[in-house]
Amino acid sequence: MDAKKPQSTDEYCVWLTTEHGCGPMLRIRSYYESVAQKIKSDIEKSAFWRDLTANLREYNDQYLIQTAFPLLMGDGTLELLVKPFDSFLSKTLRKNVTQNSNWPNPPDGGWILPENWFSRINDIVRTLFVVKYLDGVLFMVEKLKAYCGDCKIQCLDYLEAREEGYYAAHVYARQTVEIPRITWDTETAQVSVELQITTQLQETIRRLLHKYYEQRRKQPTEGDMKWQWDFRNDEFAANYLGHILHYVEGMIMEIREKQK
Amino acid sequence: MKPEFVRYLESIGTSQTLRERAETIFQFYRQLCPEEIVRLFASDYIARDGTRVFGALWFLSENYVMEAKDFMTKDDFDLAPIAKPLPYLRVQKEDYDFQKATDKSRLHLICGINDKVGGELKASKENCDFLRDLIREYLLPRMKV
Numbered sequence: 001m002d003a004k005k006p007q008s009t010d011e012y013c014v015w016l017t018t019e020h021g022c023g024p025m026l027r028i029r030s031y032y033e034s035v036a037q038k039i040k041s042d043i044e045k046s047a048f049w050r051d052l053t054a055n056l057r058e059y060n061d062q063y064l065i066q067t068a069f070p071l072l073m074g075d076g077t078l079e080l081l082v083k084p085f086d087s088f089l090s091k092t093l094r095k096n097v098t099q100n101s102n103w104p105n106p107p108d109g110g111w112i113l114p115e116n117w118f119s120r121i122n123d124i125v126r127t128l129f130v131v132k133y134l135d136g137v138l139f140m141v142e143k144l145k146a147y148c149g150d151c152k153i154q155c156l157d158y159l160e161a162r163e164e165g166y167y168a169a170h171v172y173a174r175q176t177v178e179i180p181r182i183t184w185d186t187e188t189a190q191v192s193v194e195l196q197i198t199t200q201l202q203e204t205i206r207r208l209l210h211k212y213y214e215q216r217r218k219q220p221t222e223g224d225m226k227w228q229w230d231f232r233n234d235e236f237a238a239n240y241l242g243h244i245l246h247y248v249e250g251m252i253m254e255i256r257e258k259q260k
Numbered sequence: 261m262k263p264e265f266v267r268y269l270e271s272i273g274t275s276q277t278l279r280e281r282a283e284t285i286f287q288f289y290r291q292l293c294p295e296e297i298v299r300l301f302a303s304d305y306i307a308r309d310g311t312r313v314f315g316a317l318w319f320l321s322e323n324y325v326m327e328a329k330d331f332m333t334k335d336d337f338d339l340a341p342i343a344k345p346l347p348y349l350r351v352q353k354e355d356y357d358f359q360k361a362t363d364k365s366r367l368h369l370i371c372g373i374n375d376k377v378g379g380e381l382k383a384s385k386e387n388c389d390f391l392r393d394l395i396r397e398y399l400l401p402r403m404k405v
Contacts (some may be wrong), residue, residue, distance in 0.1 A: 061277035061332065068333035075310040 005097060007102070009086075012093045020113055023182070028114060029085045035118060035179050036082045039191055042124050042177050044080055046152050053078050054127075059143045063136065069256070071139065073130040073200050080193075083124050091121060114182055119189050120171050126194035130203045133256065134249040136182045137169045140197045164227075164235075165242020166206075168198040201245045209238050261286045265300040272302065272387045278332065280323060283343060285317055285337070292339055295321035301394055305382045306366075318381060323374050340377040346402040347403030350394065353388075361388035371399060401405045 008013040014020040058074040061069035064213050078178075090109040092112045103228040105161065112120045129140055135193040141157050148155035161167055179189050228234040261283045269279050282302070289297060299320040307313050319326040329336045349371045356365035367388040369381045383391035 047316050057273070057275040061275040061281075065277065065281065070313075071310055072311070075312065076261060093364075241400050 001125050004224035006093070008115050009089065009093060010124070012097060015097075018111070019251055022114055027182075031114065031182050032088060033082075034086050036088075036124050037186070039118070040082050043125060043175060043193055045157065046175070048153060048173070048175070049078075049080070051151075052147060054145075057146060059140065062143075063139055065088045067133075067135075067256075069132075069133060071131055071136050073132060073203075078127050078129075080125055080127050082128070083121075086120065086123065088117075091123075092117060095121075118179055118191050123170075123194035124191065126196055129195065129197045130200055131197060132200055134246075136200055137197050139168045139198060141171060142172075144195055144197075148173050153227050161246075163239075165239040167242065168196055169249075171195040171197070175196055199249055201246070201249055202242070205241055205245055210241075262297075262300075268300060268390060269302060270383075272390070274302065274314065282317055283333060285331055287318065288337065289319050289326050289328075289384075292310060293319070293321050293326060295323060297321050297326075299394060299398055301390060302387070303381045304384055304387055306384050312384065313351065313381070319356050320394075325377075325379060338377075340373050342402060343372070343374035344402060346371065346373070346399060347375065348378070349395070349399060350404060352373070352405055356388050358392055361392075363384050364403070368390050369395060382400075387395070 004015075006015045013025045016028075017024070022028055049153060051170075053076075056072065056078070060071045060076065061228060063069070095107055097103065102108065107118070110116070131137055131140060141159070145157060148171070155171055157169065157171045159169050173192050173196055174192055177191050178186050179190055179191075180186050225241060227233060228256050230236055262287075263287070265282075265384075266279065269282060274282075282300075286297065286300070293315075297319045299318075299376060301318040301320075302314050303316040303318060304312055304314045313330065316331060317328040317331045319328075324339055324340055325342055326339045350369070351391065352368040352370075354364075354366040355362060356367055361367075361383075363385050365383075365385060365388040367383040369383075369391060371379050372376065381394075
């Protein structure tokens with residue numbers, strides 16, 4: 001095994017080809033995009049997705065009766081999004097290389113390669129629920145877990161609270177989907193749908209900072225100065241904004257509860 | 261609740277949770293109102309963020325009007341006798357030809373119920389057709405002098 005650690009996406013693509021025989025990147029991209037679209041299409045046609053969309057109205061009204069406040073932003077329509085190939089590749093780069101503490105050996109669970117990456121990367125298709133209040137995040141997590149249970153679908157949930165000021169809940173619902181192999185025969189694979197739940201304020205800041213996060217993820221960590229001390233760096237303002245908003249949302253909840 | 265009331269609430273896209281709440285309120289008004297409740301209307305509007313909000317439930321009998329305000333979150337119920345003839349009616353509409361509602365249709369009704377009390381009913385989307393029917397079939401006949 002060549003222990004030279006890829007330092008960029010280009011080097012990573014070469015590494016995938018030379019070390020793992022992954023074939024030309026154009027072909028890999030095309031394969032990824034067609035399979036991801038197939039996964040999206042199958043999930044959109046599923047009873048799980050159809051009923052989930054219908055259930056949102058129930059969840060909203062249950063929360064409204066409990067709290068006297070609406071749960072969800074918008075008209076309750078859900079959109080299933082496919083992770084773009086560049087973001088996807090970048091994620092496999094982080095898992096295989098940048099954040100792989102076993103390097104040059106495989107990360108825990110083995111290398112993430114085209115033959116297994118649809119099962120190993122858990123947000124190839126995702127949807128977002130935007131709630132108005134912080135307690136709505138936990139409310140939705142419980143509802144989604146119960147719904148997955150009703151559908152006999154395995155799910156995992158995480159309350160994300162990152163040092164970088166990112167706050168959201170993720171529920172991963174495992175779905176069985178038939179997908180084409182790169183050789184174009186088919187296989188049955190377990191893929192995850194990411195059900196992301198965030199608040200209106202966090203979503204606003206997330207949209208503003210999305211590009212910044214994407215760029216940052218691609219860069220290897222460098223320099224001795226921790227971002228918490230580097231007040232001239234964009235990261236300082238962006239990350240603390242995330243934390244401040246989370247705090248403000250907690251305060252809004254406190255005020256709301258005092259009004260009861 | 262009467263099957264036609266349930267069908268109406270289902271047809272305007274309400275949740276089971278809302279319909280259960282409406283059932284509770286209907287049962288309450290049945291005790292309060294001396295007459296049979298003959299019509300139901302759920303007032304709704306589209307909030308600025310795109311959310312559809314069901315704000316008030318209106319129950320009507322031959323001679324009484326009942327409104328459950330903010331019925332999803334409050335127990336705030338009123339009841340008023342209807343004056344004959346009905347003193348006032350004002351209709352405001354948007355993207356609505358009074359024939360067939362579309363998703364863009366909005367209908368707003370302000371009416372005098374008697375010399376002391378008035379009512380304000382709103383409808384969006386398919387609910388406009390139900391408010392139109394209420395105006396035509398229930399309110400206008402009561403305006404005849």
